[in-house]
Amino acid sequence: MSQEPVEAAAKVAEEAAEGGRRSWVIDVRPLRGAAYRRMWIGNGVGFFGFQFTAVAVPVEMFAITGSSAWVGLLGVASLVPLLIFGLWGGAAADVVDRRKLLLASSMLAWLSTVGLLAQAVLGLESPGVLLALTAVQSAGFAMSSPARQAIIPRIVPGELVPAANTLAYTTTTAGGVLGPLAAGLIFGAWSTGTGVTIAYAVDVLLFTVSFWATYRLPAIPPVHDDGAAERPTAGVRGIVDGLRFLVTQPVLLLSFAVDIVAMVLAMPRALFPEIAEDRFGGGSAVGWLFSAIAIGSLAGGLTSGWIGRVRRQGAALVVAVVGWGLAVGLAGLAHSLWLMVLLLAVGGAADLVSAVYRQSILQTFAPDRLRGRLQGVFTVVVAGGPRLGDLRAGATADIAGPTFSWAGGGFAAAGVAVVLAAAFPALLRYRPPADAEVTR
Incomplete structure (x- = not known):
C-alpha cells in the first residue's frame, strides 16, 4: 500500500503541533459580526431543542415496536425527502433570497414538530405516523440546510470561514451534549409516554429562537455571473449544472x-x-449514549484553535475519518457505560475535525x-449518510446482533477510508489557496 497516507498523517500531526504552540483556544473572531452572531445564537438554541425530538422519536418507536429495525426505518423515512428537497433547496438557494428560503423551510420543520407533539398527546402509538412526520421534518431540514450554510461565506470574511464553521459546529454539539442529557433525565423521571410529550414540547418552544435569528438576518439575494449564458434556475437544469461542476472536482x-x-x-x-436497555438497564443511559458523540465534538471544538492553521486539510480530513471509525468500533465492544461514552466522545472529536474541513473545503472551493x-x-x-447508517445498523443488528453491527461497522469504515485515500490521493494532496477569497 502507498506510504502517502502515513506521510500525510505525520504532516498533519506536525502542523497541528505547530499550531498548538501558538494557541489551542477556539477562534471567536466571527462573532464580532452582528449577523453571524445572531445566526450562531439562533442555530445553537434551536439545535439544543431539536435534540429532545432526536432522542424522543427513536425511543418512542422502540417502545411501540420493540424492534431496532423499526428504529432504523426512521432513517429511510428521512432519506427520501433529503434526496429530493436537499437538491431542490440547494438550487433554490442560488435563485431566491436565502433568508426568505430559510424562513419558509424552517416553518415546515416546526410544523412537523408540532405534529409529533400532537400525536404524543393523543396517544396514537402509530409507527406509520412517526415515519410520516419524520419525513416532513426531514423535508424542512433539507430545504433549509443549503441556504443556512451558503449564507455563512456572505456574512463573514473568507479567511474566517473555517473559524465560523468551527464555532457553528461547536455550538450545535454543545446542544447535542446538553439536549440528550436533559432528555435522558426526562425519560429517567417519567414514563416513556409522558417523557416523549415533554420532549416534543420543549423542541416546539425553543424553535422560535431560530425564527428570530433568521428574521433578523439581512437580505441575502443571489449573486449572478453576468458573463454566464443563462441564469440559474431552481429546477432540474439548475441542479444538473451544479452536479456537472461537482463531477469535475475530484477533491470535492x-x-x-x-x-x-x-x-x-x-x-x-x-x-x-437497544444497547441502553440490554447492557445498562435503560433509563438515563440512553441520554448518555445520544450525547456522547457530541461531548467529544464539543471538547474538540473548544480546543480547535489549530484547525484553521493546518494547510493539508484533505489529509487532516482522512485522518479524522479513520479516527472516527476506530473509536466507534472500540466503543461497540465496551460493556461499561462510561468507557462506551468516552470512546464515542473520542469519535465525536474526530468527527468535529472532519466536519469543519469538509464544509470549509466546499465553501472556499x-x-x-x-x-x-x-x-x-x-x-x-x-x-x-447517517440515515442510511441507521438503516444499516438496525437491519444488521436484527440479523447478526447489535455488537457485530456496531463494532464491525466502525472498523470497516476506518479500513475503507484508508483504501480510498491511498487509491485516489487527490484529497490527501489538497491545500486551500494561500490567497483564498470568497465571492461576496
Whole structure:
C-alpha cells in the first residue's frame, strides 16, 4: 500500500503541533459580526431543542415496536425527502433570497414538530405516523440546510470561514451534549409516554429562537455571473449544472465519499435504545449514549484553535475519518457505560475535525453562484449518510446482533477510508489557496 497516507498523517500531526504552540483556544473572531452572531445564537438554541425530538422519536418507536429495525426505518423515512428537497433547496438557494428560503423551510420543520407533539398527546402509538412526520421534518431540514450554510461565506470574511464553521459546529454539539442529557433525565423521571410529550414540547418552544435569528438576518439575494449564458434556475437544469461542476472536482467528490463511508458504516445511533436497555438497564443511559458523540465534538471544538492553521486539510480530513471509525468500533465492544461514552466522545472529536474541513473545503472551493446547489448535494451526503447508517445498523443488528453491527461497522469504515485515500490521493494532496477569497 502507498506510504502517502502515513506521510500525510505525520504532516498533519506536525502542523497541528505547530499550531498548538501558538494557541489551542477556539477562534471567536466571527462573532464580532452582528449577523453571524445572531445566526450562531439562533442555530445553537434551536439545535439544543431539536435534540429532545432526536432522542424522543427513536425511543418512542422502540417502545411501540420493540424492534431496532423499526428504529432504523426512521432513517429511510428521512432519506427520501433529503434526496429530493436537499437538491431542490440547494438550487433554490442560488435563485431566491436565502433568508426568505430559510424562513419558509424552517416553518415546515416546526410544523412537523408540532405534529409529533400532537400525536404524543393523543396517544396514537402509530409507527406509520412517526415515519410520516419524520419525513416532513426531514423535508424542512433539507430545504433549509443549503441556504443556512451558503449564507455563512456572505456574512463573514473568507479567511474566517473555517473559524465560523468551527464555532457553528461547536455550538450545535454543545446542544447535542446538553439536549440528550436533559432528555435522558426526562425519560429517567417519567414514563416513556409522558417523557416523549415533554420532549416534543420543549423542541416546539425553543424553535422560535431560530425564527428570530433568521428574521433578523439581512437580505441575502443571489449573486449572478453576468458573463454566464443563462441564469440559474431552481429546477432540474439548475441542479444538473451544479452536479456537472461537482463531477469535475475530484477533491470535492472524495471528501463526500469518505463522509458517506464514515456515516453509513460507522453510525451506531439506531442501536442506542437497544444497547441502553440490554447492557445498562435503560433509563438515563440512553441520554448518555445520544450525547456522547457530541461531548467529544464539543471538547474538540473548544480546543480547535489549530484547525484553521493546518494547510493539508484533505489529509487532516482522512485522518479524522479513520479516527472516527476506530473509536466507534472500540466503543461497540465496551460493556461499561462510561468507557462506551468516552470512546464515542473520542469519535465525536474526530468527527468535529472532519466536519469543519469538509464544509470549509466546499465553501472556499465553490463560487457563490453554485454554492447553494453544492450545499444541497452536501446536505444529501452529510444528512443522508447517517440515515442510511441507521438503516444499516438496525437491519444488521436484527440479523447478526447489535455488537457485530456496531463494532464491525466502525472498523470497516476506518479500513475503507484508508483504501480510498491511498487509491485516489487527490484529497490527501489538497491545500486551500494561500490567497483564498470568497465571492461576496
